[in-house]
Amino acid sequence: MTKIIYIRHGQTEWNVAGKYQGQTDVALTPLGVEQAAALAKFFPVPHIDAIYSSDLSRAMRTAEAVAKRFGLTVQPRRELRELHFGEWEGCSLAAMNEGWPELYRDFFRHPDRLAIPGGETFPHLQQRATACIAELCRAHEGQTIAVVAHGAILRTLLCAALHIDLRYVWTIRQFNTAVSIVRYESGGEGWPTVELLNSTAHLDRAGVKK
Template sequence: MTRLIIVRHGQTLWNLERKYQGHSDIALTEKGLQQAEAVAARLAAESIEAVYASDLSRAYKTAECIAVKHNLKVNVVPELREIRFGEWEGLTYEEITVRWPGLLGKLWSTPDEIEIPGGETFRQLKERAYDAVNRIVAAHPEQTVAVVAHGGTIGTIICAMLNIHLNHVWSIRQDNTAVNIVDYYEGRPTICLLNCIRHLPQ
């Protein structure tokens, strides 16, 4: 059995300001750093043998906190980045609604059918992210591996694992530093834990 522990990054300023981040490299807030340390402490007892992360600093720093507990380095995988939001990056929900009337509603209702101006589609995100996950799993038979990525990215990966339509991606909640556990039996993924944040103050 290979175990994949998938973690979302800690809080950023743009999370607080409700701005779309995408490929923009936004650092963790002080709270985000605390969240990263908390999830690292939670996973310290796991027999993690490799740590992977998106190359964006919010994911990399979260992964680094986890890796140091196991005397590991972080393996950078750019394909684990968040969806590229193009012209929407740095804008709030309200600003996008004003500039692209009606389009943001489609992001929430039918994300698989939307074309983000200057950005990616959710199918493109799923293809690159799920391919990366499959390569990671194949490289670590019978091991436990941590992967730190982004909310939208994790949502599409889980959709791919469960073979469900991408229009349901927002039905999969991912809080900051949420822990998800997937066990692979003969290459088949079984989701054992989803969006767990018991390591954070309630």
């Protein structure tokens, strides 16, 4: 058994501006830093054995706050990066709709078959995400680890754990620094069990905004 504490990064400048970040390296806002500190202070489990993160700075800085609490070093993994949004990186929803109206409709109605110009598909994202998690499960049998990543990639991992088709990936909400917990049996090859989903209890306890 491996228990994974999934965490979305704290608020960024582009979250505030309503722009899609993808693999562009965007910094946390002061509120994002505060959210990460609240997460570390009111972490949902008393102990973790390791912490992994997307190598993008918004995830790394969030992970470092948690790592410091547990005396750990963050282990960056490129495979945990966000969906590559290609030509849509830095775009707002309005800009996406104006420039690519037909593709924009598929973004929400059929993300499972969407082909972002110059970007990555959701099936490919899920494939690289689940492959990375399977590797971590094999390396941490009998342990609890944290994985800090991004909204879209975490949604694909949770779809896989819940056996939800990728068409419905946007039905799973992921707030900044939200925590989800999944228990994986038999080195990641058994049935996963979702124990917590999109929790921001740490922000409530600290009196910090979502």
